[in-house]
Amino acid sequence: MKINRVKSLNGEITIPGDKSISHRSIMFGSIADGITEVHGFLNGADCISSMNCFRQMGIDIDYDGCVVTVHGKGLHGLSKPEGTLDVGNSGTTTRLISGILAAQPFASRLIGDASICKRPMKRIMTPLSMMGADITSELGNDCAPLLINGKELHGIHYNSPVASAQVKSCVLLAGLYADGETSVTEPYVSRNHTELMLESFGGNIKTEGTTATVKPVDKLVGQKILVPGDISSAAYFLVAGLITPNSCITIKNVGINPTRDGILEVIKAMGGDMEYSNVVSGCGEPTADITVRTSSLKGCVIEGSIIPKLIDEIPAIAVLACFADGETIIRDAQELKVKESNRIDVMVNALSSMGADITATDDGMIIRGGKPLHGAVIDSHLDHRIAMSFAIAGLNADGDTEITGAECVNISYPGFYDDLGGLER
Numbered sequence: 001m002k003i004n005r006v007k008s009l010n011g012e013i014t015i016p017g018d019k020s021i022s023h024r025s026i027m028f029g030s031i032a033d034g035i036t037e038v039h040g041f042l043n044g045a046d047c048i049s050s051m052n053c054f055r056q057m058g059i060d061i062d063y064d065g066c067v068v069t070v071h072g073k074g075l076h077g078l079s080k081p082e083g084t085l086d087v088g089n090s091g092t093t094t095r096l097i098s099g100i101l102a103a104q105p106f107a108s109r110l111i112g113d114a115s116i117c118k119r120p121m122k123r124i125m126t127p128l129s130m131m132g133a134d135i136t137s138e139l140g141n142d143c144a145p146l147l148i149n150g151k152e153l154h155g156i157h158y159n160s161p162v163a164s165a166q167v168k169s170c171v172l173l174a175g176l177y178a179d180g181e182t183s184v185t186e187p188y189v190s191r192n193h194t195e196l197m198l199e200s201f202g203g204n205i206k207t208e209g210t211t212a213t214v215k216p217v218d219k220l221v222g223q224k225i226l227v228p229g230d231i232s233s234a235a236y237f238l239v240a241g242l243i244t245p246n247s248c249i250t251i252k253n254v255g256i257n258p259t260r261d262g263i264l265e266v267i268k269a270m271g272g273d274m275e276y277s278n279v280v281s282g283c284g285e286p287t288a289d290i291t292v293r294t295s296s297l298k299g300c301v302i303e304g305s306i307i308p309k310l311i312d313e314i315p316a317i318a319v320l321a322c323f324a325d326g327e328t329i330i331r332d333a334q335e336l337k338v339k340e341s342n343r344i345d346v347m348v349n350a351l352s353s354m355g356a357d358i359t360a361t362d363d364g365m366i367i368r369g370g371k372p373l374h375g376a377v378i379d380s381h382l383d384h385r386i387a388m389s390f391a392i393a394g395l396n397a398d399g400d401t402e403i404t405g406a407e408c409v410n411i412s413y414p415g416f417y418d419d420l421g422g423l424e425r
């Protein structure tokens, strides 16, 4: 993929559905009684991995490209999968499905791609084992392939050392099958889509501060789900509108759940010109249309409790910070090292190769903004968030930017380059 500087970017865009919510709609729909109808499902490779895993366990799931219909079989309706379950590139599928599989009356084996086979799974193996699960790493390296022998589980109170919605959701899903109550306390609140969706399906779930507690129920009931646009995908257009000269971009129907809206707080702190319209809130997942315009930005410090609220947006925020006056410091973001790639090293090396003044730290990065960027060949490391971040950087750099492995955007945003190309220049 070759990208060149643009003079401006203008227009309106509707981004695809939220990846986290789409995964959960398949999982909850499969273990609920009756039909779950999903509108706005993300047709990205990661969510299709979740869909295929549940199909392999006997769940009928129809997808006409517009609406997904999950024919749920109830909490105890899954059947032993034929062969191995393939989670592809998706950490969310791996960790959430493990919580369900740990409690099934059958054994299963999970595999994934090269990136998944390097991502840490000890973080779910530890609490699941405490619940009585039999989950092991086939190669003994605490990574996939995972072998899970379904067992009777008991409730625990788990103090998670990481703020991770995947760990929290894994334990809560296992808790649906455990005897007694299961709760998870995390250092900071992570995205709460599991809690919100579980409640709407009739689950018994309570949240207090950084603790979520689930009690088993006899059944979950299928629902109609409207998936909002993914704020993590909107991030690239937010950044593009703010840093490209003479630009104004409106992004429609963006999910603005307060556990996901860290990038919006950062844009405000940096002085970005941003406004909301058509705000819909009050029940379930809130949404808004967001308009951004070319802005004079200033650096800021990003640390602590905001990190889980913007963890996937940090590559895009690093690009934004290159166009802000002064220093932007990102701390407490060591989780970036265990995503699809080591997002600290990859961002720092690739932005440096474009001329940015950026330094890696143990738990984040320091960016001194204002240095003009020039084109470079950027290896995406097959990480969708890296590819999309550098597409935006390349639009604001001199010369050619070439992104290798650029098609990996299909993981979370098929059509990304078309949508970007569809804006008026």
Ligand SMILES: O=C(O)C1=C[C@@H](OP(=O)(O)O)[C@@H](O)[C@H](O)C1
Pocket (backbone or CB within 6 Å): 019, 020, 021, 091, 092, 163, 164, 165, 166, 167, 169, 190, 191, 311, 312, 335
């Ligand atoms: O629960 C989820 O849907 C996700 C949680 C986050 O991961 P962690 O829980 O590992 O932080 C995030 O990075 C990922 O893209 C999606």
Ligand SMILES: C=C(OP(=O)(O)O)C(=O)O
Pocket (backbone or CB within 6 Å): 019, 046, 089, 090, 091, 092, 093, 312, 339, 340, 385, 412
């Ligand atoms: C980290 C991500 O996803 P996952 O953990 O599901 O692979 C992401 O989408 O940025």
